Amino acid sequence: MLEKLFPQADLDFAREIANKIARQYPVSVEGKLKTVGGKKRLSGVVEAVFDDLERYQAQFRMGWMRKARFGNELKWRLKEVGYSEEFVDALTEGIVTHLAMSGRQQAKSK
Numbered sequence: 001m002l003e004k005l006f007p008q009a010d011l012d013f014a015r016e017i018a019n020k021i022a023r024q025y026p027v028s029v030e031g032k033l034k035t036v037g038g039k040k041r042l043s044g045v046v047e048a049v050f051d052d053l054e055r056y057q058a059q060f061r062m063g064w065m066r067k068a069r070f071g072n073e074l075k076w077r078l079k080e081v082g083y084s085e086e087f088v089d090a091l092t093e094g095i096v097t098h099l100a101m102s103g104r105q106q107a108k109s110k
Helices: 008-024 027-034 036-060 064-081 085-109
Strands: none
Touching (some): 008 064, 027 036, 036 085, 064 085
16 A cells, blocks of 8 residues: 555656766766856756656656655755755755646646
8 A cells, every 4th residue: 555655666766867867967067057058958957857757747646745755765866976965955946846836737737
């Protein structure tokens, strides 16, 4: 029953997203975030992540508890990779906020 409420697939997906970010925007590039090029690169990565999140949410419809659990897993995985605390907090907050808002938009459109 616990697997139905909190599926392992959510945690696996959070790890997949963290790995995608680490591959496409390595820790070594984080310092370039102050440049226009660094911001554009991160923006492209985040847009791809948002697309993945929307597809996942449309298929599995995570509730607020599952979204919170997803966010925590993502945050820990990004910290393990070696990103700074500020970067991890800002990125995780943006991703979880987008995930929360996409669920509202889907509910309004039905």
